[in-house]
Amino acid sequence: MENIKAPRGVRDILPDESWKWASIFDVTRKIAEDFGYREVHLPIFEQTELFSRGIGETTDVVEKEMYTFSDRSGRSLTLRPEATASMVRAYLEHGMASGPQPSKLWCAGPMMRYERPQKGRYRQFWQLDFEAIGSSSPLVDVEVIALSLEIFRRLGLSNLEVLVNSVGCPVCRPVYRSALQAYLGGHFESLCPTCQGRYDRNPLRILDCKVPTCRSITDGAPDVRDHLCEECRVHFDEVLKGLALIGAKFRIDKRLVRGLDYYTKTAYEVLSGDLGAQNAVCGGGRYDNLAEAIGGPHTPGVGFAAGLDRIVLTMEQQGLGFGKEPSIFATVVIADEGARDEGLRLLYELRKAGVPTDMDASGKGMKAQMKAAGAAKAAYVCLLGSSEVVKGVVALKEMSTGTQAEIERDRIVAELVLKAGAARC
RNA sequence: GUGAGCGUAGCUCAAUUGGUCAGAGCACUGGACUGUGGCUCCAGUGGUUGGGGGUUCAAGUCCCCUCGCUCACCCCA
Numbered sequence: 491m492e493n494i495k496a497p498r499g500v501r502d503i504l505p506d507e508s509w510k511w512a513s514i515f516d517v518t519r520k521i522a523e524d525f526g527y528r529e530v531h532l533p534i535f536e537q538t539e540l541f542s543r544g545i546g547e548t549t550d551v552v553e554k555e556m557y558t559f560s561d562r563s564g565r566s567l568t569l570r571p572e573a574t575a576s577m578v579r580a581y582l583e584h585g586m587a588s589g590p591q592p593s594k595l596w597c598a599g600p601m602m603r604y605e606r607p608q609k610g611r612y613r614q615f616w617q618l619d620f621e622a623i624g625s626s627s628p629l630v631d632v633e634v635i636a637l638s639l640e641i642f643r644r645l646g647l648s649n650l651e652v653l654v655n656s657v658g659c660p661v662c663r664p665v666y667r668s669a670l671q672a673y674l675g676g677h678f679e680s681l682c683p684t685c686q687g688r689y690d691r692n693p694l695r696i697l698d699c700k701v702p703t704c705r706s707i708t709d710g711a712p713d714v715r716d717h718l719c720e721e722c723r724v725h726f727d728e729v730l731k732g733l734a735l736i737g738a739k740f741r742i743d744k745r746l747v748r749g750l751d752y753y754t755k756t757a758y759e760v761l762s763g764d765l766g767a768q769n770a771v772c773g774g775g776r777y778d779n780l781a782e783a784i785g786g787p788h789t790p791g792v793g794f795a796a797g798l799d800r801i802v803l804t805m806e807q808q809g810l811g812f813g814k815e816p817s818i819f820a821t822v823v824i825a826d827e828g829a830r831d832e833g834l835r836l837l838y839e840l841r842k843a844g845v846p847t848d849m850d851a852s853g854k855g856m857k858a859q860m861k862a863a864g865a866a867k868a869a870y871v872c873l874l875g876s877s878e879v880v881k882g883v884v885a886l887k888e889m890s891t892g893t894q895a896e897i898e899r900d901r902i903v904a905e906l907v908l909k910a911g912a913a914r915c
Numbered sequence: 916g917u918g919a920g921c922g923u924a925g926c927u928c929a930a931u932u933g934g935u936c937a938g939a940g941c942a943c944u945g946g947a948c949u950g951u952g953g954c955u956c957c958a959g960u961g962g963u964u965g966g967g968g969g970u971u972c973a974a975g976u977c978c979c980c981u982c983g984c985u986c987a988c989c990c991c992a
Binding site for chain 1 (some may be wrong): 929945950951955983986989990992
């Protein structure tokens with residue numbers, strides 16, 4: 491066990507941090523209920539084809555970021571790099587189309603991508619994933635976006651930017667693509683090398699380039715909105731109208747394109763101003779062709795994924811609170827060995843009664859036990875020595891004030907249950 | 916995959932031009948206060964200075980390699 495460390499790009503979420511994560515899950519779970527989304531737990535590995543066909547063979551994720559391996563029977567499996575494809579797979583596999591539509595589902599869990607780690611980017615990262623599958627209504631797009639914004643609102647996040655765009659559909663995207671290529675062709679020599687490479691493979695990505703010269707070229711590029719087909723144009727307008735109606739703050743960004751092939755129509759992103767270069771805290775959109783791509787019937791869907799690691803980073807950066815950190819409520823302190831048995835009994839009576847209680851197990855001196863109680867931020871100490879045991883009492887010390895009083899042994903549990911209950915409110 | 920910066924006790928960091936430089940604070944454990952925490956004081960545990968090689972009388976301190984971390988490109992949550 492010497493020198494074995496966690497693999498590159500993964501990390502341990504330790505107690506000082508994990509309780510913050512738990513509080514975010516609490517908030518998320520409540521919002522899911524408020525919006526009518528039900529939780530599912532999905533496998534963290536799937537057949538490789540699910541992702542290669544669903545996300546798109548030529549995407550970066552599939553080409554170079556997947557953890558793919560064969561199991562002992564030779565099947566090719568892949569650690570999930572995202573959840574949407576799994577969600578749609580589960581929807582199809584369990585015939586959810588026969589239930590009320592759309593199926594509104596969510597899940598939370600780790601995703602794995604083989605990338606170079608940097609601020610806000612890990613090889614195993616956590617996402618909150620919400621999907622509404624089985625409806626093509628723009629109101630569902632609105633709901634999904636609104637849900638993500640509600641999460642950030644309740645967590646108290648500020649300095650966020652919401653970008654919305656439409657990436658069209660198989661009917662109009664090729665038209666726009668050609669128009670874009672025609673325009674960019676005139677500036678080909680001025681584009682950066684990577685963009686020149688993107689020109690044929692994925693010209694839409696050039697809109698996203700950060701190189702200043704590319705940006706100034708694309709400033710004058712044709713706008714997707716002028717090339718959407720009737721259906722996509724109407725859909726986009728409805729989404730924008732719906733967002734405006736519910737008072738969502740957002741900006742239309744014609745440069746917004748998504749890296750995954752399955753997106754159609756609505757694409758959106760939420761950016762945090764308090765992260766590094768990896769500033770997307772949430773991204774999503776509509777994927778009406780995903781189900782077919784993985785072998786199912788045509789099934790529209792829309793959803794988003796929010797990055798938990800990045801949410802936590804942003805919240806810490808903004809100095810936001812995470813609710814109350816759990817701590818022990820009472821500590822049983824033994825003054826001498828003659829009280830140890832009684833102390834043990836009291837410890838478990840309190841625990842059974844639901845009072846978070848601890849007690850030293852290693853035979854430390856009383857002073858050390860008191861110190862530990864203080865360090866654990868216990869609100870009360872139940873002090874037991876031989877004399878207390880004989881008298882049938884417990885010396886109850888309130889740590890914040892230092893005051894101490896003797897309570898009858900048979901009343902102590904009820905007393906602490908009461909105090910603990912009051913402390914929770 | 917590419918580039919830059921950095922790697923000294925659990926944590927945060929010291930160590931003049933290579934020469935008692937392997938230290939401090941915090942944390943932890945114990946003690947001063949033999950039945951009482953948060954303050955103070957004292958002591959102790961803890962490092963083959965990421966690893967390997969080289970230069971030198973002498974290297975955390977210079978050179979090379981390697982591993983790792985961080986940030987950025989790329990891409991995205």
